[in-house]
Amino acid sequence: MFTAAHHLPISALQHLLFCERQCALIHIERLWAENRLTIEGGLLHRKAHDPRRASGDRRKDVRSVRGLELVSNRLGVFGVADVVEFRTLVAEAAPAASSFMMNHGDAAAIEVTPIEYKRGKPKKHDADLVQLCAQALCLEEMLGMAAGGIARGAIFYGRTRRHLDVELDSSLRAKTEAATRRLHDLIGGGVTPLAKREKKCDRCSLLHLCLPDALRPRKTPVMYLREAVRESLAMA
Numbered sequence: 001m002f003t004a005a006h007h008l009p010i011s012a013l014q015h016l017l018f019c020e021r022q023c024a025l026i027h028i029e030r031l032w033a034e035n036r037l038t039i040e041g042g043l044l045h046r047k048a049h050d051p052r053r054a055s056g057d058r059r060k061d062v063r064s065v066r067g068l069e070l071v072s073n074r075l076g077v078f079g080v081a082d083v084v085e086f087r088t089l090v091a092e093a094a095p096a097a098s099s100f101m102m103n104h105g106d107a108a109a110i111e112v113t114p115i116e117y118k119r120g121k122p123k124k125h126d127a128d129l130v131q132l133c134a135q136a137l138c139l140e141e142m143l144g145m146a147a148g149g150i151a152r153g154a155i156f157y158g159r160t161r162r163h164l165d166v167e168l169d170s171s172l173r174a175k176t177e178a179a180t181r182r183l184h185d186l187i188g189g190g191v192t193p194l195a196k197r198e199k200k201c202d203r204c205s206l207l208h209l210c211l212p213d214a215l216r217p218r219k220t221p222v223m224y225l226r227e228a229v230r231e232s233l234a235m236a
């Protein structure tokens with residue numbers, strides 16, 4: 001169990017799974033820089049969290065809550081869910097694994113579904129799925145549900161404007177728990193890994209702070225600086 005002082009943001013799991021160095025630069029060294037992708041993502045989240053916006057959900061049996069604060073002492077993480085849907089089910093129709101009974105003996109059960117908003121499109125890696133699953137694990141703990149009580153979640157991708165249904169199965173849960181352990185080890189260790197130049201660096205908002213090219217074996221820091229000066233003179 002973690003105390004509040006050691007809780008880490010769920011969003012750091014995205015950084016960790018994208019690049020451990022990026023995660024360390026942001027959460028150990030407290031560096032941050034925006035690029036087009038982070039600004040677009042931030043705007044989408046702000047809209048999704050706005051409680052004044054109508055949910056657009058006209059189903060009578062569904063209540064959508066925006067910007068719900070989340071925490072898990074077991075995993076040592078906290079965050080904010082874009083949207084959480086609480087759907088009332090008739091008790092007999094409610095599968096035990098995907099719902100929880102309300103405490104006061106209602107004949108109804110509630111199905112809980114976290115929904116995350118992302119600016120782009122489904123990715124090849126699991127970072128979005130892990131972030132969604134971490135939200136579900138927080139909700140299960142906060143609501144006193146059995147592990148596996150939230151069976152599904154969804155991610156809405158801005159570019160494709162489609163919902164991706166996500167099954168929160170045991171393999172995704174194990175991956176999410178492993179990622180939170182790695183996150184605590186990395187941040188608790190306080191050591192930023194060295195840069196490794198990869199294709200994904202071109203999409204990284206910290207590229208100009210991280211300087212992965214400076215550590216390329218074929219290029220010494222002096223060569224890198226000369227090249228940077230040449231480039232800036234050419235641009236002037």
Ligand code: SF4
Nearest residue numbers: 019022201204207210
């Ligand atoms: S530039 Fe590349 S190595 Fe550096 S933090 Fe970003 S993704 Fe990681």
